[in-house]
Amino acid sequence: MSSALAMDQLTGMRVFATIVDKGGFAPAAAALGMSKTMVSKHLAAIEDRLGVRLLNRTTRKIGLTEIGAEYLRRCQEIIQLVDEADGRLLESHDRPRGLLRVNAPVTFSERHLAPSIAEYRRRHPEVQVDLVVNDRVIDLIEEGFDMAVRIGRLKDSTLVARRLAPAHMALVASPAYLAARGRPERPEDLAQHDCLIYAYSSERDEWRFADADGPRTVRVKGPVSSNNGMILMQAAIDGQGIVVLPTFIVGDALRDGRLVEILADYRPQDRAIYAVFPANRHLSPKVRSFVDFLVERFGGRPYWEP
Known part of the structure; x- marks a missing residue:
């Protein structure tokens, strides 16, 4: 089954359930933001595909057929499952969670980054931080890191860089x-x-x-x-x-x-301290939240300045 056909069928199920819930085509159309004609077409498409009548219509009211009542129950179960799946996915994308792999220089990590992680995790307890420290420049994608902290004058690359603080x-x-x-x-x-x-x-x-x-x-x-x-x-x-x-x-x-x-x-x-991460239109909440946290903690005039 193609994804387009599956979407059409799901839309038809929503239209059918809304007709029953609202008690008619006109109120269903208003609730769904569709024309009454489009609502009728969706219902007709379902009945044609299944080869059954789902609703008995009169000029004054509609009523479920026996098979229509069974089909409504199944539609409601499917719609609920889809809505729950969508909701959980959106919820997981809206809040930071999961494993965050960070690469950073040794001394900066020991003196400033490591002590900051506890505060970050108090704010975002569903994030687990894997901090790997060394002073060599690594390939983030090849070595599986979400981001890195780098200090100096950055060379041109495909990575996105956000300035965290000056490095006087x-x-x-x-x-x-x-x-x-x-x-x-x-x-x-x-x-x-x-x-x-x-x-x-x-x-x-x-x-x-x-x-x-x-x-x-x-x-x-x-x-x-x-x-x-x-x-x-x-x-x-x-x-x-x-x-x-x-x-x-x-x-x-x-x-x-x-x-x-x-x-x-x-x-x-002077140099500067940067957060760098692979270019991605959909930056994950765990990376975005950690970078924002570091800007908040180290930005402006850093606390370590004498």
Whole structure:
């Protein structure tokens, strides 16, 4: 049976049940938003297809035939089942539920994303969150993720990106390191200092700054490199050198004085934090609700800013 034929039959069942419920063709037509002629055609189509008479008509009233009464009962059962199925499907699509698979960077997840999940699930208890953390860029579709959190300057892709928050970068060192080695006065001075290198950066040994005179690039080197921002922050706190890190990592250390910002007039190039997800006209409620939640939690001036 074609889907069009099935829809016609279901419509005919609704028309027949409405005629009986409303007690006539005219009130049924008004209730269904159809013409009286169209209501008559739907009923005639059912009777022709089945080869039976469902209603006895007079000029003053209508009445069910015996087979019409049986057919009405079956129609009402089918209509109820269809309406319940539609209602449950729409309800499931209207509220967040199911497994939400998220990929995100390690340090941002540990410090900010993981503590946020409890609040999100208090709002949406029917969502189960599978948070997988790593610092490599993965293929969301190939690896089965609903969305990812990414930090930096995004490359062109088929993914949809929504900006969650700024990722301000800060050049920092410990007071002990600066007391021993001196405070750099301009970016070029960094060539004479120990610099701590983030291994996954495309600019790992070339740090870029900007001031009123425009951008500038400085080549740096140092005793420690790592693919983990927390390790680099701890190395800086321990006096091992100078490091460029986002404030969502070093904000607390700046507030309590374990680190101090240097060259504040020469800002490292800032980045941003994004939620990315596959392009889809019908974005699922679980993804939409989680992205909206992250914008609410991290947007504007993020709480981690010193």
